[in-house]
Amino acid sequence: MDKVLMKGNEAIAEAAIKAGCDCFFGYPITPQNEVPEYMAKHMAKSGGVFIQAESEVAAINMVYGASGAGFRVMTSTSSPGMALKQEGISYLVGAELPAVIVNISRGGPGLGSIQSSQSDYFQVTRGGGNGDYRIIVFAPSSIQEAVDLTAKAFDLADYYRNPVIVLGDGMIGQMMEPVEFYLTKNRTLPTKDWATTGTNGERKPNIINSLALVSEDLERHNYKLQKKYDEMEEKEVMYETHKMQGAEIVLVAYGTTSRITKNAIDSLRESGIKAGLIRPITLWPFPNKAFNEIPKPAKSILVVEMSMGQMIDDVRIANEGRLPIHFHGRPGGMIPTPEEIVEKAKEIVGGAK
């Protein structure tokens, strides 16, 4: 298929439709509005359902209902809206329901701003819902990757019977890049024999539920869920390394920030400083492996985020105390410049010598 030029939000919506999304439920919030806008226009044409819910809470619970009935379901929102969905996300996990949840994040806390930010890292990787739960989180850094990962998110959600989050910062939602849509089927998915599709009087009713009052039962359920998280950690880690060979300083960044960091790496290398990049594509499971493979000459790590430093916690865990970790971040919807990153890296390398 030919390349088309699309906004990130529209491309994510089109990718969802192409992936067979049956139902979309959402509530407007900038900077993700083009997702529901596109869905409103195109869902009916593809035989699907679009509903603008009365709130984010309603939308995530509609997701619960439709997913329980066996449909492929998506919702999208931005940071404060994501906060409202947390209870529903925990219930989806508890009831083992697949769903794709898109968060095109903006500055916080509170209502914050509508500009691009990465301060939802804790929210998506740790979660604001109750209970022991884990969710695969994709963090695309280009529109093409956003498209590919959205399609993959539907498959993984069905495969694990667990929600999957696609986290893009506002830039990913708003910018335009060429994209291609191609269908990739890389895993066989189980049939949804658990869904509430009507018994026809031929089988016992299926029940979708996250309540288990007998502690022994709930313990067993948690062990079962944990097995799925273990499998995700083993199989679903994704990351990119860039110019890591011989790197003396390793930068770590995801999403839009990783692209700015790549520019910084080019100019650091021009001035004789060997810098490389680890870019987590799944924020959970976090690519710990990439940190075990950091080459010998590396003397320090520099984490760059559009936040006050949230991913830095995971970098500390992955680093296992081997290298000193530094941080550069811009919160509140401000975007770090390559120059700032270069300056910070030079300061670190200079100090290490």
Add this chain to the structure above:
Amino acid sequence: MATEKIIMAGFGGQGIMSMGQLLTYAGMIEDKQVSWSPSYGPEMRGGTANCSVIVSDSLIGSPIINNDATASVVMNLPSLLKFEKQVIKGGNLVVNSSLIEKKAERKDLNVYYVAANEIATEIGNNKVANMVILGAYIELTKIVSQESIVEAMKKVFGPSKQHLVELNKEALKCGAKEV
């Protein structure tokens, strides 16, 4: 051409975003690497509007232009004041002289004055001023061809607006003659 980083700016309603999108689309048609990022905010018709377009032969890292624009195309006075200073030394500055009386202050830029609104009105519609100035810009840099922009129009405008392609094409041509 290695990498062109262009800021396009004006007020809401001047077709700034469409002008940027057409340039981006045309770059894509010519198999170049492209990105388009809008400024977005709580803005409305008449408010400020700008977008950053990158067209390159090599992969694009950051889609953000940060005081390293190779060109600014400015359609109103606040845009001139804001974006003249973001162009690199020796870069291009294309100014809509119909709406901007002020001259550029910097001496280290190639500055072009195009009376985009007057020209657009002469050929029949004030609204194609954006295509006049885009025509001028691509003529100076040859970053994409006029034909590719016209191809892009056919795709971007949609079936209901195909009758506008001819007028827009004419606007590009008139703009090109100005530089």
